[in-house]
Amino acid sequence: MSTSVHRAPSSSSSPSPSPTQPHILDNAAWAALTGPHAHLAERVGRAARYPTDVSPFTALEDPADPRAWDDLAALVGPGTVTAVTAAPSVPAGWEIEESGAGVQLVDTALFAEPAPEAVRLGPADVPEILDLITLTQPGPFLPRTVELGTYLGIRDRGRLIALAGERLRPPGWTEISAVCTHPDHRGRGLATRLVRAVAAGIRERGDTPFLHAAASNTRAIRLYESIGFTLRRRTQFTLVRTPGGRPEEKA
Structure with a gap:
């Protein structure tokens, strides 16, 4: 690692997305698993996860898409507890085991x-x-x-x-x-x-x-x-x- 000092980049170096477009950090796990961490991803269609000894997180391409939830069920198996990110609600048939508020x-x-x-x-x-x-x-x-x-x-x-x-x-x-x-x-x-x-x-x-x-x-x-x-x-x-x-x- 360099010994030089690094100050915060100017705001112009990280352009804001259009108000009509979601920010990449709104679904950070999906963006990671389909981007720089794709080599670690286990994926079925619109759902992905890290290996279970790397991270507990799973992610959906679009949490509002029922097909993504179907893919997640196929990925992790029936009756399995898993951590889902960026999902404010779950479809019928799914159970919420635990939920907690966080900040980004x-x-x-x-x-x-x-x-x-x-x-x-x-x-x-x-x-x-x-x-x-x-x-x-x-x-x-x-x-x-x-x-x-x-x-x-x-x-x-x-x-x-x-x-x-x-x-x-x-x-x-x-x-x-x-x-x-x-x-x-x-x-x-x-x-x-x-x-x-x-x-x-x-x-x-x-x-x-x-x-x-x-x-x-x-x-x-x-x-x-x-x-x-x-x-x-x-x-x-x-x-x-x-x-x-x-x-x-x-x-």
């Missing part, structure tokens, strides 16, 4: 710079990453999530104490995710340094950082807004069960 924020004024103390994390670090994720609960992280992009960590006497990395990658954008700090080391600005460092790498390849947070996590939202992110829209995280017999009910 985009980089508008972030000061991005490398963190000299940060180290690149890879497959060998996954057990330690999973331990930190379990302790801090920043969101889903699976054994192969590190394949989605760059993950950076900060260590203290060899122990991983802070983490941030890249998740969804729609064309022109990259999501910053898994931002967390061990409770014993909070208050030192570690998360902010890692967010800035991950953002510097994102900017290096010409993408714009964005991120998601639970709407209830007001502390994190205030932090992100204070360092240069702006609320773009409110989102809904939904776990749904596909129609048909539940797997445990099968003979």
Whole structure:
């Protein structure tokens, strides 16, 4: 990673879509799975998902299209619980198992710079990453999530104490995710340094950082807004069960 400092791009570098056209971040998972992450995608027609050990997310080309929901059912199987993005409602026969409000924020004024103390994390670090994720609960992280992009960590006497990395990658954008700090080391600005460092790498390849947070996590939202992110829209995280017999009910 370069040691140069990266400031937020001007607003003219990220043109806004026409008011009549949806923004690519409105369906970021679909844009990623049919774009830069297409090599990871498992797809049936108008539905796609990540491998179940990479990310829990599935996506629909158009959540208003019943055919896309049919394709999703074929992709994941009957009676299966799966996480669906960008879907405000589900068709008849589907069940909502869990739903939560979220927010999507985009980089508008972030000061991005490398963190000299940060180290690149890879497959060998996954057990330690999973331990930190379990302790801090920043969101889903699976054994192969590190394949989605760059993950950076900060260590203290060899122990991983802070983490941030890249998740969804729609064309022109990259999501910053898994931002967390061990409770014993909070208050030192570690998360902010890692967010800035991950953002510097994102900017290096010409993408714009964005991120998601639970709407209830007001502390994190205030932090992100204070360092240069702006609320773009409110989102809904939904776990749904596909129609048909539940797997445990099968003979």
